[in-house]
Amino acid sequence: MASGQLSRAEALACSDCRHACHVMLYSDTKTQLFGRTPIRHIILMQMRFDGLLGFPGGLVNPSEETLEAGLGRELLEELGVALPISVDDHVDSCRAPASSPSSSHLITHFYVKKMEEEQIREVERAAASTATDHGQEVLGMVRIPLYTMKGGGGLASFLSHSFIGNARSQLVDSLLRFNLIAPEELHKALTHSLKIHTHTAEDLKAALALTEARRKRF
Template sequence: GCPKSLHTDQQCSTQMASGQLSRAEALACSGCLHACHVLLYSDTPRQLFGNIPIRHIILMQMRFDGLLGFPGGLVNPAEETLEAGLTRELSEELGVALPISVEDHVNSCHAPASSPSSSPSSRLITHFYVKKMEEEQIIEVERAATSTATDHGHEVLGMVRVPLYTMKRGGGLGPFLSHSFIGSARSQLIDSLLRLNLVAPEELHEALTRSLKIHS
């Protein structure tokens, strides 16, 4: 069973880091399901249309269910370490051997209960990782993901880069954030943009405001 603290409705969110579990606490929950996902990114000197700095390449994916998310998936800690499981998922979804280590771990959180009646002991814990790569490596991952990856066209419909800029008429990060994301992937993205200093806080705030206006 899970330690008592694991039975609460805690979850990670942009405002509250308090819902996090340590990696060890999370693993102590024998009845929990575990999923590991990773944000892969690189710097880039390239510019869009020759005058808009792209700054960073961040890889997300369009999932089979029409939602945006990070590469990764379910891991069984009884059979593999979290990181080995994530590496396995990446080989399936991206078609590359990309070793992920404990140092790449960012946080572990309870996913929000899917329904009020769902059993706390079978609740999902999501483990999030970040890995910085060279631009050439990221481009190689994109290439493999849409050619040799076994899950291409099945679990994964395509890789997408996250636009980090805001154009004069609002195009860029704002419209991107207005799409639908799986689980807490949107928060994981926003938190990472801030934490890794990939977008200035004011720019992110502007994009968030714009993203909320788009469907209202």
Template sequence: MQMRFDGLLGFPGGLVNPQEETLEAGLSRELLEEVGVALPMSVEDHVDARYAPSKSSSKPLSGLITHFYVRKMDEEQIREMERASASTATDHGLEVLGMVRVPLYTMRGGKGLPSFLSHSFIGNARSQLVDFLLRLNLVAPWDLRNALADSLKTHADKAHDLRAALALTQANRKRFESTPARAPATSSQTSS
């Protein structure tokens, strides 16, 4: 997966105009731009299509359909893609901030897959990830269920931490508003 420019986790991809290219050609183009590897995709790699979720449950769906493709790769191919994404991908540092491996294990304290699943994902990416982990038997269903349950606990802890940080900023807001603005500190250097 990849860390996107907006701070969300997602899969490589982008918009495709079906009058100009096939879904597979568009995905191959996006892979070259985002991960720096020309990986031809085929219709056989397609596993899912669904409407993109709306940003608000009160608004109708946008009509955007996300298509999900899966391609098995060996360890060396994954390493090549990781190297290329940082060195030759034209969108690295722009649309894509880096590649991220999905941990397929759980450690004590909810680390590993449960912690990973608690991050923020774009659109359908979390459900697509869960679906493909099950389809490819990469994680046992009961282990994935436990990881998702632990992820829910992590979300509750994060929400508590965010509320505490918000309360801190609200409590200190009046102090900051009443203090005159000061110029940022600067350092001077002399050269000889």
């Protein structure tokens, strides 16, 4: 078992830990971008209130509800639709990265649920129109581009964004686990994403220098 990974039973036995459940919703699709680039799969993530990308879900209390019931409650608030989540959709449980005090003693439970394309589209419509948290905890749903455009746009650019906690690793693992992308294609995208990170850091330094110059003038 990988570092930080727990069995479901081990995770639920941790009574002094907080628990959070999240889910990756996806469907197959035959649609094409610009009529020529296969999209292949619709995979949903969300832009969070803090500007980070993550999966729908949130904190649950196993002493008061099942993990799946708690996740369903969170989805209703964030997506505006009730989605049945079962134990069979559970992929893994692990300790959250110790990147901040808020992640201390936090166990994340990750689920993957395959749906029909029209069901996914209904989730997108509801998330933007009836979801309680739209515009507050959730700024909007986004689709993951699994294709690569000339110049490296697409998946590589998406992976270069900032993700909450272990959401990026959960995405990468799920893409491979459910055969949604070829390993060599994902490897190429991640390699290019590292180059994008380098350019982004340079742009941020230039923007910071400009800001410092303006501050000194006033």
